[in-house]
Amino acid sequence: MFIRFICLCCLFVSLSAHAEQPQRPNILLIMADDLGFSDLACYGGEIATPNLNSIAENGLRFSQFYNTARCWPTRGALLTGHYAQSIRRDTVLGLPSGGGNRGKRPAWAELLPRYLKSAGYRSYHTGKWHIDGMPLQNGFDRSYYVADQGRFFNPTRHYLDDVPLPAVEKNTDFYATIALADHVTSTLAGHAAEHLDAPFFHYLAFAAPHFPLHALPEDIEQYRETYQAGWDVIRAQRWRRQQSLGLLDPTAVMRTSATERTLGPPYDFPDAIEQLGGGEINRPLPWNQLTAEQQEFQATKMAIHAAMVHRMDIEIGRVFDQIKSMGRWDNTLVMFLSDNGASAEIMVRDDGHNPNAPMGSAETYLCLGPGWSTVSNTPFRRHKTWTHEGGISTPFLVSWPSGISSKGEIRRRPSHVIDVVPTLLEIAGAEIPESAPELPGVSLVDEFNGESSADHPSIWWFHDGHKAVRVGDYKAVASLNQPWELYNLAIDRNESNDLAIVQPDKLQELVAAWDAQYAKSLELATSDLGDQERSKASGKDPHKIQPVPANREAATNRRNQILLGGETLQIAGRHAFLMKPNKPLVSDQSKPWIFYAPTLPSYPDAAESWMHQQFLDAGVAVAGIDVGEAYGSPHAFPFFDALYDKMVADGYSDRPALLGRSRGGLWVSSWAIEHPDRVAGIGGIYPVYDFTTYPGASKAAAAYGVSEQDLLQSQDQLNPIKRVATLAEANIPVFVIHGDDDKVVPIEPNVKTMQATYQSLGKGDRIELLEIQGQGHSFWPGFFHCQPLVDFLIRQAKNE
Known part of the structure; x- marks a missing residue:
């Protein structure tokens, strides 16, 4: 049976509060694992975390502090001060080590304890490691290293001062989170007894609340009913608390990000879903769409996650009490953070999963999954491994009673x-050797007392094929094999308004900054390698589309378009698709095709499959390109032109028919007005032609790159409905089906206004409106099985 360190290692030592304080502060660096941005109560969560709350109340909270999106890169960066790629602890393409968790650091990449030793510090490690080598080999004076993160109740691999310990037997009173606090308190008591005059650095790395979700029954019971309301409700509650706390700049974050309902775990393990039973679900569907079994299962999982966070806070409180009992609290700098955002992963490892055992016990293996991960990362997008804000934003708490005068403030x-x-x-008065590379980070000491410190030239990410860079308020981000997106985080930290097509020069500037940092990391990572190895690594293009394992593609592919035998491709850096007929027409003329819009991750969808099959059967291809929510903006035209040029170069007609569904009407009509000579005809399913009706000028303005007021004042030049006379004068035929009860895209200011314009110019016979009584903006089958519309588009595409 495992005996607690506090009983074996040393006697408890209590020092007078009047004991002489060391000139340099003690340092307690605490890291949680897979803790989401909003899990702590002081960051908006409902989980009881009074000890960490006390740090927030008496110190500082940072609201824009970043990690690397994954556990081992963050730990390497945290203790060396270098980007993980520079020290071969995350992927640099072409390195013989394979990068990532298997990488061995260059000799110059020392860990923090080596530097602190010269300033008189004793250094201790407790918990997870996930760095190459062993703790004492890397400068720590004492260590309890738990290498088995898959068993909170009975780890099989753990080490005391780099020496293996026997496996913990099953069914004992061991629980890893408690054992870690035991080791910290006993180690610090020993420090007080034997090294009174030396400051300490203690790195406490919890595995909680990383999967498997293992927690003490009494802790689970405390949260048993908390999450029955479901993830949509809990996320809204957390957001309201974040607002009341003033945690986030209200200009930058005005609402929570939209839940990405089709985005699942980063890796797909269908066998695990089967093992876990009918209660598991790998998509964040609306809570009311879950079965009763799924709701109960999911609510219990989150209760276990909360219990793990709650217990971690209790044990942190014991560590705080130990330092206070030593009389060292006032001169102890405490830092707390997480290694990445909450995890959407679902898998079964280690001892497997017994569905008949109590959930959260040693015989079960549960993961948080995307539903609750979305909640934990409130209000941001995505999860651990991704480089969107949800994957890389961490709580960061700092307290130092005698060294930080600011109390309860937000940075x-x-x-x-x-x-x-x-x-x-800087705080310890230590330095890195002159022979070591310059650190890329910036000291936060000035921030501690409210003074302005130097800004990063850029902040950079590259993990699992996901890329990102932040320069000032702008952030460019690209998921694996996806186009670059651009966001202004000063007004859109939710990453909801992609500015990539609106501000291409700004995007190019940030991508250049990303490339520059990749080159620096590559140089450092290969500095001790031979010429052949350096050449192999430098020859790899990080922007080239990478092959993806099938299980990962199935899990992460955010495009769920319904393409009938179609292919996806990238044109001008954007996603595009092409559905080709099985038997194209035999003709000397160019091949007919339809330019479809909107091409978005969910469009074309299943509702349109009958219609698209009719096109293909008639020998007509269908193609589209994703320009995001462009809403008819001229900034999208270069990408439409690129698709058009590609199709024509491949032998397709230079006068396609255009089909716009809903907001796709803005896409096709605006491009047709720009290029009437390239258009054979326009079809529409409840299409938008007036952006003031949908999405509204305030939302459309971002896509046009102007203010709402300027957009409204420029309607004669920018709003398609104000310019449809160009289409009528070019004799372009139009056929639209639209419901008269459409509240989303009202028929009157859109297609009826277009019809009136055609009639006023004597071209009323060139536009046909099929007005459906009593139908709104819906999936009524008649919209998508409209033979007259299909026939019209086929005729126009074939120039018949």
């Missing part, structure tokens, strides 16, 4: 885990 300066080492070196 909004963008910072990163690479800033921790330069901060602690």
Whole structure:
């Protein structure tokens, strides 16, 4: 049976509060694992975390502090002060080590304890490691290293001072989170007894609340009923608390990000879903669409997650009490953070999963999954491994009673885990060797007392094929094999308004910054390698589309379009598709095709499959290109032109028919007005032609790159409905089916206004409106099985 360290290692030592304080502060660096941005109560969560709340109340909370999106890269960056790629602890393409968790650091990449030793510090490690080598080999004086993160109740691999310990037997009172606090308290008591005059650095790395979801029954019971309301309700509650706390800049975050209902775990393990039973679900569907079994199962999972966070806070409280009992609290700098955002992963490992055992016990293997991960990362997008804000934003708490005069304040300066080492070196009066590379991070010491510190030239990410870079308020981000997106985080930290097509020059500037940092990391990562190895790595293009394992593609592919035998491709850096007829027409003329819009992750969808099959059967191809929510903006035209040029170059007609569904009407009509000579005809299913009706000028303005007021004042030049006379004068035929009860895209200011314009110019016979009585903006089958519309588009595409 495992005996607690506090009983074996040393006697408890209590020092007078009047004991002489060391000049340099003690340092307690605490890291949680897979903790979401909003899980702590002081970041908007409902989980009881009074000890960490006390740090927030008496110290600082950072609201724009970043990690690397994954556990091992963050740990390497945290303790070296370098980007993980620079020290071969995350992928640099072409390295013989394979990068990632298998990479061995260059000799120059020392860990923080080596630097602190010169300033007189004793260094201790407790918990997870996930760095190459062993703790004492890397400068720590004492360590309890739990290498088995798959068993909170009975780890099989753990080490005391780099020496293996026997496996913990099953069915004992061991629980890893408690054992870690035991080791910290006993180690610090020993420090007080034997090294009174030396400051300490203690790195406490919890595995909680990383999967498997293992927690003590009494802790689970405390949250048994908390999550029955479901993830949609809990997320809204967290957002309201974040607003009341003033945690986030209200200009930058005005609402929660939209839940990505079709985005699942980063890796797909269908066998695990089967093992876990009917209660598991790998998509964040609306809670009311879940079965009763699924709701109960999911609510219990989140209760276990909460129990793990709650227990971690209790044990942190014991560590705080130990330091206070030593009389060292006032001169102890405490930092707390998470290694990445909450995880959407679902898998079964280690001892497997017994569906008949109590959930959260040692015999079960549960993961949080995307539904609750979306909640934990409130209000941001996506999850661990992704480089959108939900994957890389961490709580960061700092307290130092005698060293930080600011109390209970929030810091909004963008910072990163690479800033921790330069901060602690400055505070400790330690330096890195002159022979070591310059640290890329920035000290946060000035931030502690409200003074302005230097900004990062850029903050950079590259993990699992996902890329991102932040320069000032702008962030460029690209998921694996996806086009670059661009966001202005000063007004859109939710990453909802992609500016990539609106501000291409700004995007190019940020991509250049990403490339520059990749080159720096590549240089450092290969500095001790031979010429052949360096050449192999430098020859890899990080922007080239990478092959993806089938299980990952199935899990992460955010495009769920319904393409009938179609192919996806990239044109001008954007997603595009082409559905080709099985038997194209035999003709000397160019091949007919239909330009479809909107091409978005969910469009074309199943509702349109009958219609698209009719086109293909008639020998007519269908193609489209994703320009995001462009709403008819001229900034999309270069990408439409690129699709058009590609099709014509491949032998397709230079006068396609255009089909716009809903907001796709803005896409096709605006491009047709720009190029009437390239258009054979326009079809529509409840299409938008007036952006003031949908999405509204305030939302459309971002796509046009102007203010709402300027957009409204420029309607004669920019709003398609104001310019449809160009189409009528070019004799372009139009056929639209639209419901007279459409509240989303009202028929009167859209197609009826277009019809009136055609009639006023004597071209009323060139536009036909099929007005459906009593139908609104819906999936009524008649909209998508409209033979007259299909026949019209086929005739126009074939120039008949």
